[in-house]
Amino acid sequence: MTEIRIYNTLTRKRDVLETRTAGKLGLYVCGPTVYDHAHLGHARVYVLFDSLVRFLESRGYEVTYVRNITDIDNKIIKRAQETGETCERVAGTFIESFNADMEALNVRRPTIEPRATEHVQEMIEIISKLVDAGTAYPLEGDVYFSVEGFEGYGKLSGRNLDQLMAGARVEVDTRLRSPHDFALWKASRPGEPSWDSPWGPGRPGWHIECSAMSLKYLGAGFDIHGGGLDLIFPHHENEIAQSEGALGEPFCRLFMHNGFINVNREKMAKSKANFFLISQILEHAHPEAIRLFLLGTHYRGPIDLLVTMDPDGTIREFPQxxxxxxxxxxxxxxxxxxxxxxxxxxxxxxxxxxxxxxxxxxxxxxxxxxxxxxxxxxxxxxxxxxxxxxxxxxxxxxxxxxxxxxxxxxxxxxxxxxxxxEAFTRSVRDRKLAALRITAEQIEARIAARREARERKDWASADAIRDELAALGIELRDAGDTTRWTVRG
RNA sequence: GGCGCCGUGGCCAAGUGGUUUAAGGCAGAGGUCUGCAAAACCUCCAUCACCGGUUCGAAUCCGGUCGGCGCCUCCA
Missing domain, CATH: 1.20.120 (Four Helix Bundle (Hemerythrin (Met), subunit A))
Incomplete structure (x- = not known):
């Protein structure tokens, strides 16, 4: 059998897939932060890795697929403050929404779907190791990772600290040892969710959760870590730093990153308000069409989504x-x-x-x-x-x-x-008929009338009925003495 | 300022040194089939942004130009 090669962001080439344990494969994909509904970009990642797992299994691998749920984070807290709900409630709402979207898209459940809030203890253990080793330092209730204390910092994203410094345009927190040190633990403010820790009550930083959960379920040196291109830096870079800093051994063998969905050549993003929710696309197309559309472009390339709209701004269709x-x-x-x-x-x-x-x-x-x-x-x-x-x-x-x-x-x-x-045709047809406000019975009646005309060889009348239905978008297909029909568009 | 990606027919999109003087899809032209159609099938439709270089040979490697984009800050 042909060897499987996958482009590895770490090595910048297509590496032959050699798993840590023959026949087994551990895959970790960064899952959603549940503060809002999922958009097409999320669909791309999860459809990609869903298909990848299906493929790997077909090749005989026993795959352990871990996809986390980030259920504690700044944006969830913000959302909770806005709506007056608890963070738990906000997370619950969007986990449900996410699951519904994934199910609609026929994305299979991962082997394990760990939640950040259920792994705080594991995170604290890693942070403690880093603090003990001196690669992390507590500061007024927070704990920061010292990037200068980790030799390989930048190896995934191809940056070094000098370059990062030169380009730093964020406000520098002068309390930090290096402006690029990142928070492993954040002291909690009043009203925010909080966990006890050796550094006082607080909550985990963003990156540490993925280290904790991937290492817990897959162990050090697991096979593939995946996610969107934008996670390379800083998220995955930081995961490597903190994990390897704590373990003293390699974190993951291969990093796989997918390209973005663009709209009008620009990245689709919440901040640009140019995103389309999975549920919006599902209103216009069958889930399998969305999968085919996404898989019709190589995963590392961008996909420029086209949208046509009516003058009033409502979406007419997604042509592709x-x-x-x-x-x-x-x-x-x-x-x-x-x-x-x-x-x-x-x-x-x-x-x-x-x-x-x-x-x-x-x-x-x-x-x-x-x-x-x-x-x-x-x-x-x-x-x-x-x-x-x-x-x-x-x-x-x-x-x-x-x-x-x-x-x-x-x-x-x-x-x-x-x-x-049969089932597919019916579902597509029903959706289109509903939009046209015609019933199948009405169409069948016209087809019956046409059949009579055809039997009399009254071609003019028969064609008139064909034209009449065609004007409505109904296409007739004669096959022997039966006539089948489809709805265009 | 640093790191990186992309530019293939009217549109979408594979291809990263010869077996591809460029898959596949949409649109278009012609045809088979059909009472007429539709569907299905067949045929036709590009020299790869530009310039220079390396090579026996480049869309594919190197350098430059122009154009587009991403990351460096939450982000799939």
């Missing part, structure tokens, strides 16, 4: 996602044809065997090469064509069954084609 949805419709249509052909055809499986095997190999090879899902989607399209060709040529039986098998495997990796053609 709509396009992906049409592709998904085509996939299901092809699957439907194959199923039918498999049931009543009798062709030799060898008719498609070669295409099926090379398709599987190519998907595998693409994913082995820095998880290139975009290239794999290209191969999927090629194979869909071959499958339709098979059916067009009257092939079926074992050949069609074989095609369905390899497609199912690919669908499982991407988390698409997880429904049946």
């Amino acid at each position: 996602v709509s396009e992906a949805q049409k592709r998904i419709e085509y996939y299901y249509e092809t699957i439907g044809r194959l199923e039918k052909a498999a049931a009543d055809g009798s062709a030799d499986a060898s008719l498609i065997t070669k295409a099926a095997e090379s398709f599987s190999d190519r998907v595998d090879a693409s994913l082995c090469d820095d998880f290139n899902t975009a290239r794999a989607v290209g191969h999927l399209n090629d194979f869909m064509k071959a499958a339709n060709e098979l059916v067009d040529g009257g092939g079926g039986g074992a050949a069609a069954a074989r095609a369905l098998e390899v497609l199912a495997r690919c669908g499982d990796l991407f988390g698409i084609m997880q429904s049946t053609p």
